[in-house]
Amino acid sequence: xxxxxxxxxxxxxxxxxxxxxxxxxxxxxxxxxxWYRQDPGRGPVFLLLIRENEKEKRKERLKVTFDTTLKQSxxxxxxxxxxxxxxxxxxxxxxxxxxxxxxxxxxxSIRP
Amino acid sequence: xxxxxxxxxxxxxxxxxxxxxxxxxxxxxxxxFWYRQTMMRxxxxxxxxxxxVPIDDSGMPEDRFSAKMPNASFSTLKxxxxxxxxxxxxxxxxxxxxxxxxxHFGNGxxxxxx
Numbered sequence: 001x002x003x004x005x006x007x008x009x010x011x012x013x014x015x016x017x018x019x020x021x022x023x024x025x026x027x028x029x030x031x032x033x034x035w036y037r038q039d040p041g042r043g044p045v046f047l048l049l050i051r052e053n054e055k056e057k058r059k060e061r062l063k064v065t066f067d068t069t070l071k072q073s074x075x076x077x078x079x080x081x082x083x084x085x086x087x088x089x090x091x092x093x094x095x096x097x098x099x100x101x102x103x104x105x106x107x108x109s110i111r112p
Numbered sequence: 113x114x115x116x117x118x119x120x121x122x123x124x125x126x127x128x129x130x131x132x133x134x135x136x137x138x139x140x141x142x143x144x145f146w147y148r149q150t151m152m153r154x155x156x157x158x159x160x161x162x163x164x165v166p167i168d169d170s171g172m173p174e175d176r177f178s179a180k181m182p183n184a185s186f187s188t189l190k191x192x193x194x195x196x197x198x199x200x201x202x203x204x205x206x207x208x209x210x211x212x213x214x215x216h217f218g219n220g221x222x223x224x225x226x
């Protein structure tokens with residue numbers, strides 16, 4: 001069955017360092033992969049989308065990579081700030097279907 | 113646009129009671145999704161609609177759960193009868209039909225069944 005795995009443990013990073021979050025998927029051939037941020041008591045908020053024919057995508061301090069051979073996406077936050085502390089979720093998607101399944105999420109904490 | 117609106121924000125009910133959660137999607141969006149989030153199971157897709165028609169309800173846990181979308185601007189998720197294990201945060205999300213269109217989530221309904 002289809003499976004999406006993210007860093008199982010919470011990630012604690014010193015402010016200013018680069019945070020790297022992992023999303024691995026099995027039994028999937030997604031056409032794209034989305035990343036979302038979720039703050040406590042709120043719904044997830046879309047951050048970035050990367051397509052299968054794209055190796056890398058950037059948006060300000062965010063960078064996402066997509067390796068279809070390894071079946072993995074990496075999500076990087078450079079020059080991390082305490083305000084980046086949140087849970088981050090990945091969601092692979094298909095071109096012809098709209099069923100969006102989410103990974104379990106990684107809780108990221110940036111300490112000053 | 114006000115975004116996806118869910119009500120109520122919190123619901124506390126006793127086991128056996130009927131619970132109805134409500135969602136107003138973003139105007140013009142084609143898809144509507146219902147998710148449930150718990151610490152143990154994460155964010156689970158329950159059901160989704162395209163143009164008010166249910167497309168996939170394979171995530172609905174039991175017959176006690178039902179969802180409707182009578183028109184493009186309103187959807188309900190009903191649990192009857194409710195059980196303590198239904199306690200979770202229920203999210204509604206909507207999106208356009210374009211491939212890769214992001215989901216826009218409401219702020220959820222926190223349901224507690226005692």
